[in-house]
Amino acid sequence: MRLLKKILGKTGPLAFGAILATGFLLGAGGALVTVVAVERTSGVEFCSTCHSMAPMVAAYRIDVHGGKNKNGLRTKCTACHLPHDNVLHYMYQKTVTGIEDVVVETFGRPDRIDWEKRRSRRERFTYDSGCVKCHEDLRVATMPNPKAFIAHKDYFMGTSDKKTCVSCHENVGHKNLGLFLAEAKGPLRP
Amino acid sequence: MMIRRMVQAVVVGVAVFSVFGGTDVKLMKVNRALTEEARGCIDCHAGKTPGIVQDWRKSRHGHVGVSCVDCHSVTADSPLASQGCPGVRNTGTWVTVVVTSKACSKCHPAEVQQFSASGHFRAASQIAGKQSMQDLMYKYEGQNHPQFKSGPKETGCIQCHGTTIKLGADRRPLPGSWPNAGIGNVNPDGSVGNCSACHTRHRFDIAEARKPAACASCHLGPDHPDIEIFTNSKHGQIFATEGDNYVYDTTPDAWEPGDYRAPTCAVCHMSGIGDLKTTHNVSSRLYWNLWAKESKPRNSPDPTSPLTGDAAAGRARMKKVCSNCHTPLHTDGFFTQADKLVKLYNEAYYKPSKRMLDVLKDKGLLRENPWTDPFQIAYYHLWHHEGRRMRQGALMGGPDYAQWHGTFEVMQRLYEMKAIFKKRLQTNKIEP
Numbered sequence: 001m002r003l004l005k006k007i008l009g010k011t012g013p014l015a016f017g018a019i020l021a022t023g024f025l026l027g028a029g030g031a032l033v034t035v036v037a038v039e040r041t042s043g044v045e046f047c048s049t050c051h052s053m054a055p056m057v058a059a060y061r062i063d064v065h066g067g068k069n070k071n072g073l074r075t076k077c078t079a080c081h082l083p084h085d086n087v088l089h090y091m092y093q094k095t096v097t098g099i100e101d102v103v104v105e106t107f108g109r110p111d112r113i114d115w116e117k118r119r120s121r122r123e124r125f126t127y128d129s130g131c132v133k134c135h136e137d138l139r140v141a142t143m144p145n146p147k148a149f150i151a152h153k154d155y156f157m158g159t160s161d162k163k164t165c166v167s168c169h170e171n172v173g174h175k176n177l178g179l180f181l182a183e184a185k186g187p188l189r190p
Numbered sequence: 191m192m193i194r195r196m197v198q199a200v201v202v203g204v205a206v207f208s209v210f211g212g213t214d215v216k217l218m219k220v221n222r223a224l225t226e227e228a229r230g231c232i233d234c235h236a237g238k239t240p241g242i243v244q245d246w247r248k249s250r251h252g253h254v255g256v257s258c259v260d261c262h263s264v265t266a267d268s269p270l271a272s273q274g275c276p277g278v279r280n281t282g283t284w285v286t287v288v289v290t291s292k293a294c295s296k297c298h299p300a301e302v303q304q305f306s307a308s309g310h311f312r313a314a315s316q317i318a319g320k321q322s323m324q325d326l327m328y329k330y331e332g333q334n335h336p337q338f339k340s341g342p343k344e345t346g347c348i349q350c351h352g353t354t355i356k357l358g359a360d361r362r363p364l365p366g367s368w369p370n371a372g373i374g375n376v377n378p379d380g381s382v383g384n385c386s387a388c389h390t391r392h393r394f395d396i397a398e399a400r401k402p403a404a405c406a407s408c409h410l411g412p413d414h415p416d417i418e419i420f421t422n423s424k425h426g427q428i429f430a431t432e433g434d435n436y437v438y439d440t441t442p443d444a445w446e447p448g449d450y451r452a453p454t455c456a457v458c459h460m461s462g463i464g465d466l467k468t469t470h471n472v473s474s475r476l477y478w479n480l481w482a483k484e485s486k487p488r489n490s491p492d493p494t495s496p497l498t499g500d501a502a503a504g505r506a507r508m509k510k511v512c513s514n515c516h517t518p519l520h521t522d523g524f525f526t527q528a529d530k531l532v533k534l535y536n537e538a539y540y541k542p543s544k545r546m547l548d549v550l551k552d553k554g555l556l557r558e559n560p561w562t563d564p565f566q567i568a569y570y571h572l573w574h575h576e577g578r579r580m581r582q583g584a585l586m587g588g589p590d591y592a593q594w595h596g597t598f599e600v601m602q603r604l605y606e607m608k609a610i611f612k613k614r615l616q617t618n619k620i621e622p
Contacts (some may be wrong), residue, residue, distance in 0.1 A: 120380070146254040147223065151297045158302050168296050171265050178267025 017118035038094065042078040050101070052110035056079050066173070067188045080173055084129040123164045131165045132189070193228030210419045221592065222245070224254030225432055227283060231258035234277050234619050236374050245392035256297070261289045269378040272361045288355055288363055289391075290375070291383030291404055298385075304470035311493040313374025314352035314382075323347075332560050340366060348372050351409035354385055373408070397438035400445070400456040402429065409455075412575045414481060415595070419579075426588075428452035441467040447514050457511070464514045466507060477505040478532055480581045483573045485532050524587070531584035531592060539600050543572055555614045563620070565610045572603040 010018070040046060042065070046056040060066035060077075069073040082097070104110055132138065139156050142148035155163055171177055172175045220232055235258070236243045246252050251260075264270050264283045272285035278285055286330060294600035305311060318322045327347060332339030338503055344366060347353075350371025356364045363369075373387035387408075388399040398404055406417035420426040428451050429436075437449040443462030450457065462468035476499050478485045488499030505525070512521040550556050557563035560570070580596030583589070613621060 038221070135508075147256055150254065150256075154299045163299055168299075171267070176265060176267040178265075180267075182267075 006008065032180040038091075041094075041098070044074070044077055048078045049184065050105050050110070052105065052113065055115070055180035056174055058182045059177040063171075063173055063175040067176075068175075075173070078130075079134070080126050080130045082130065084128040084133045085127075119170070119177070122166045122170065125168045126164070128164050209440065220252075224257050225259070228257035228259050228407075231262075234413070237584075242392045243266040249393045249395070251392075251394060259283065259285070261293050262286060264293075264379075264499070266585075269357070270361060273596065274360055274362050286361075288368070288377060290377040290379050290381045291385055292377065292379050292381035294385045295381075295568055301470045302383065302385075304474075307473075307491075307498075308471040309473040309491050309493065309496075309498055310373050310496070311382055312496075314348070314372060314376050315352070315374065315494065317351050323622055330559070344370075350387075352376070352387075370423060390488065396442070400438045400454055400461075401433075402426075402454050405407065412579075414578055414582060415591060416455075416582060417587045419583050419591045422588035422590050423586060425454075429454060453511070458508065463511055466510055472482075472594040473504070473509065475504050475507040476498075477501045477508070477529075478581070478585070480532070480585060481578055483544070483577075484536055485581055496580075528584040531597070532581050535580055535600065539577060539604055540573060541568055543604060543607055546607055550614060553615075553618070555618070557620060565607055565614070568603050568607045572600055572607070576600045576603060 044060060045058055047053050065075045065080075078094070079086055082093050091158060138152065142152055151168070156164075174180075220229065224232070232246075233245060236445060239500055246257070251257070256398055264286050266282075266284050268284065268286070268485055270286035270288055270290075271288055273279045273281075273284060291302050291305065317327075327343045328334060330341045331342040333339075336380050343353075348367065348370045350372055351368045352370060352375035353377040355378055356367045358364050371384070371387055371390075373384055374382060375384040376382055386394070388404045389395060402417055402420055406420075409416035410418065423429065432451050433454075436451070436454075437445075440446075440449050445457075445461050446463060453463075457463060460471050473488065473493075476488055476502070479488060482496055484499060487501030488497045488504060489501060490497045490499070492498060509518075509521050509525075512524070516524075547556075547565070550565065556566060560566035576596060576599035579591045580600055583591030583593070583596045593622055610621070
């Protein structure tokens, strides 16, 4: 209170109001820019601008998650490739991944990356928190169907450690990705 | 009158047979909990290969609606993706006959994870990685024959051990590696293991895998007569007497004494008896390696190491198994007796014979082809056949294998080697 009086005494109420308003506008503007930037860099339109993503994008386009479903709904790349447990983790991971992508695309040799080999580490660049954000009823929904329930039982009970969604659903989001990766490297297998 | 009655009886018999007999297989329709695709497989294969569909319909998989495509279908980009089956040709469905441990792990991840930490995981790479085994298979047993040298490997070794599955241009497995029932197959999808080694297709029956026959399919014969040792044991005596009345399909972790009067292989090595948990890691209750040239306590978390396991923890677990029926006095005494024979083998048989082998090798007194050299043949029999019988007979309570097929033979072999050793050193020559 004393501090407020001190500031008011020095600047006068009008100038103080102007400072507050400017700060508010700057903050709101910054937040808006961030939201738009996050939004614009989340989907296939942005991610496909890098040439090295071509096979992943092609495989995404023919996948259920990429729009090949009866309603044409599409998930964003970041829905699976960024964590969705809390906003701080999301922003942190987006920054780290974003910087890495820019550095490798600009200064590295993305054409030399063995993507097929990387798929064996797919658990490290996908996030279950993203999957369950949409498939939130998975546990309940699969209960009445023994086949689906048994397949997910160990996951929900935590009896098999180290398993994530993509451990089993290895092609999810990118149908027949292996074929597109092979095609990008050279002629298709017989 | 009599003849007419006989004719009538035959006509009625033929009519009844043609309606009810022999046709149930092809008429089988299952419309419950299955996709159209899955029904297609069953309808066609009920006629083409009725045996496997009959197996499936009696399986637990059949009960819960797990059908052909759930295990046999793969994605189009899988290294195993094939449309060799005319039923799926030019459809979006890709299938394979090679159902790998990875396919099973979709629903049974914990079991596959445990298997992957066990000695069984190494079964195929064990023989692939050893030059002496490669020589034995191709050069000696196969006589380096230009066309037929892989016969021994294909009909023998890989049928228990498994092998690296090789695919043809149509991505179907080639006869050099398929069919095989080996447990440690290295699969084209990057996985290792073949669950149907113990749970034979297409029943995948828990009761089958709990009976000694599941293990005996491979654990038999001169080099590791484990089923013979079991039969020789008191556990085996009781099994032979009452095994038909055991209950084999109790739910895992609850399969306890009472369901059986004496253990089968699976009870001691895998089951969730007492407060132990069921495991598919068959190495986790072992103290020794009882098949190597020298027996050492297990001490490695790496399934590709011959010493995979943890000796102290393994022994403690096995003693817990025993404690369901035996007092510590009995159990501790049993292991004291058995360990003594293993240590006797190490000290009094393996080490002296290895020392003689090393001396002869140094002096160039070994034949290049070990299978024409009486000393090297004796050495092999000492550790690989008789020495294993001695050690495994002791640890699994098979007295005749510990003694007459084991220690007695090892003793004979050692004297035989000593005589050859002495002669070669005296003459500085390999006897003709």
